[in-house]
Amino acid sequence: MKKNLLLVLALLISVSFAFTQSVVSFENLSLEPESHYAGEDGQGGFDVDYLRFYNSFTDWGGGMSSWNGFAYSNETDNTSYNFTNQFSSAAGSGVNNSENFVVSYVDADWMNNYEPIPAIMKINKENQEDIIPGMFLSLNTYASLYMADNDLYKTEKHWFKLKIVALSTSSYFGTQAEFILADYRSDEEDLHFKFNDWTYVDLSWIEIADSLLFYIYSSDSGDYGINTPGYFCIDNFADTYPENIPEFKTDIKTDYYINSGETVKLNAFVKGGVQPYSFEWSNYEVLDQADSQTPIANVTENTSLTLVVKDAKGNSKTETVNIWLDATNISENKTFEAKVYFNQNNILNIDCEKEINSLEIFDITGKQIPINFHKSNNVNIDLSFLPQGVYIIRLSDGISSYSTKIVK
Numbered sequence: 001m002k003k004n005l006l007l008v009l010a011l012l013i014s015v016s017f018a019f020t021q022s023v024v025s026f027e028n029l030s031l032e033p034e035s036h037y038a039g040e041d042g043q044g045g046f047d048v049d050y051l052r053f054y055n056s057f058t059d060w061g062g063g064m065s066s067w068n069g070f071a072y073s074n075e076t077d078n079t080s081y082n083f084t085n086q087f088s089s090a091a092g093s094g095v096n097n098s099e100n101f102v103v104s105y106v107d108a109d110w111m112n113n114y115e116p117i118p119a120i121m122k123i124n125k126e127n128q129e130d131i132i133p134g135m136f137l138s139l140n141t142y143a144s145l146y147m148a149d150n151d152l153y154k155t156e157k158h159w160f161k162l163k164i165v166a167l168s169t170s171s172y173f174g175t176q177a178e179f180i181l182a183d184y185r186s187d188e189e190d191l192h193f194k195f196n197d198w199t200y201v202d203l204s205w206i207e208i209a210d211s212l213l214f215y216i217y218s219s220d221s222g223d224y225g226i227n228t229p230g231y232f233c234i235d236n237f238a239d240t241y242p243e244n245i246p247e248f249k250t251d252i253k254t255d256y257y258i259n260s261g262e263t264v265k266l267n268a269f270v271k272g273g274v275q276p277y278s279f280e281w282s283n284y285e286v287l288d289q290a291d292s293q294t295p296i297a298n299v300t301e302n303t304s305l306t307l308v309v310k311d312a313k314g315n316s317k318t319e320t321v322n323i324w325l326d327a328t329n330i331s332e333n334k335t336f337e338a339k340v341y342f343n344q345n346n347i348l349n350i351d352c353e354k355e356i357n358s359l360e361i362f363d364i365t366g367k368q369i370p371i372n373f374h375k376s377n378n379v380n381i382d383l384s385f386l387p388q389g390v391y392i393i394r395l396s397d398g399i400s401s402y403s404t405k406i407v408k
Contacts, residue, residue: 021130024049024237026100031074036087036103038071046072051237052122053102068107069119074099081145089233090144090196095136101235103140106216114225118165118213128170128208133240134274134312136198137162139181140231144196147228152220153184154192160218162232166209173208177276181232186251186269193271198235200242201275202312241274241313248273248315252307255366256297257324257392263298266305266321273311282306299323340393340406346384348406352377354397362392383408 029048031037037046039057046053055069073087074094087103094101108114123132139147139160147153147160160182167174179201182194206212216230251269258264270277270293277293283305284290286297297303303323310316338352350356355377361369369386373379388408395402 021125021132021238022049023239024051025098026072026094026102026235027098029072029100031072031100034075034077036071036073036075038067038087038103039069040065045069048072050124050126052124054120054122068105068117070121071103071105072100073103074101078141078144080141081149083142083229085141086229086231088141089198089235090139090141090194091198091233095198095235095239098235101233103231103233104214106214106230108225108230110224114223116215116217116225116230118215121212121214123210123212125210128168128210132203132206132238134200134202134204135237135239136200136235137179137181138195138198138233138235140229140233143229143231144194147182147194153182153194154189156220157185158218158220158228159183159185160194160220160228161216163215163217164206165213165215166206167211167213168209169211171208175205175207175209177205179275180270180277183269183271185267188251188269191249191251191269191271195232199275200239200245203238204312205276245274245313246272248311248313248317250309250317250319252309252317252319252321253366254319255322255324257362257366258299260300260325263296264323266295266297266307268293268307268309268319270309270311273315274313276312278310280308280310297323299325301325338395338402338404340404342383342406342408346382346386346408348379348381348383348393350379350381350393350395352395352397352402356395357398358394358396360394362394363389 026048039055045055053070055067055071057067059065071087075088076092077085077088078090078092089101104119106119107117109117159180162179162181163176165176184192218226218228220226220228249271253267256264268279279291279293281287281290281295283303286299286303287295289295302325305321307321308316308318338350340350342348355375356379357375359373359379361371363369371381373381386408390405390407393404393406
């Protein structure tokens with residue numbers, strides 16, 4: 001009996017090891033202090049454990065060279081903002097202050113509308129069923145300081161994403177996921193972030209893939225591709241979840257006001273947890289992409305949608321999103337009209353033949369402005385505390401309603 005128990009225990013241990021791939025920390029790669037390797041020897045890449053990283057290096061002469069794909073480095077300068085500082089992580093070291101890490105540069109294809117040229121990694125697993133739990137990502141110093149220069153990303157509400165396409169060369173398997181490495185789109189500054197520190201992301205979704213293709217995209221783009229330097233860093237490939245995971249937070253706008261015939265972009269901003277995030281919208285028939293973070297909606301009536309946002313660790317947030325049609329269109333309602341205007345003292349004046357029973361004021365984002373008023377056919381409200389902008393006024397006499405936009 002004891003022998004059988006020992007045999008079962010041995011089998012269980014062997015199974016647990018068979019399905020978890022070993023961590024690649026890159027510490028066994030040889031480098032001089034404060035140096036890097038980016039394919040200068042023309043080998044087209046480098047191998048470490050069961051991984052193959054590809055790169056392309058060109059020596060143009062006169063001290064000029066270029067590269068793309070993957071490099072490895074132990075450089076630690078995370079304060080110098082210049083093009084030559086390509087090979088340091090924004091964190092200033094590897095994970096847990098280790099020395100070595102991988103740097104990737106995703107170049108643009110000038111012969112193909114400046115689409116990104118993917119950086120390619122090959123995974124040579126002995127057992128295709130082995131699980132790759134995840135890895136750590138960070139920005140490199142050059143990209144991070146570019147985003148911070150004159151508060152560019154914050155001012156322009158930019159984002160910076162890494163897309164990973166996972167393929168199997170021995171089957172028809174293929175899938176992909178996106179990772180947001182920087183995001184400044186939310187109106188809530190607490191939701192702004194960039195991967196300045198090593199941040200864990202989930203890779204269990206790649207399943208039996210043996211090849212990973214890495215693409216960089218950004219809202220900071222022009223006629224010649226993205227303007228933001230297209231770099232990111234990798235360390236501790238196939239590592240398991242760390243003990244400390246950043247708090248999962250969301251900023252989901254719940255009310256949109258549009259006119260008939262207009263489309264509207266819906267927004268769901270997320271921070272923390274473990275990427276990749278998933279977005280599941282109901283009423284998919286009114287959306288261009290029902291799994292998008294920012295789908296475009298096209299509705300013909302007032303519509304409510306349910307959004308479920310999840311991260312890879314199981315955190316989730318469910319929210320109801322309303323699209324109000326014709327909230328500012330007065331052409332359909334001729335039975336109840338009003339004269340709405342600001343005077344020179346920023347007093348909102350509303351003159352109406354009928355008594356106004358209800359009055360609501362919204363800013364252009366759909367946020368309601370708290371006010372106090374008394375039922376009357378002539379209303380005066382001091383709105384001098386509001387900033388300049390466009391506001392939506394909704395009135396009702398209890399039977400009919402009237403809506404209009406007004407500029408302060």
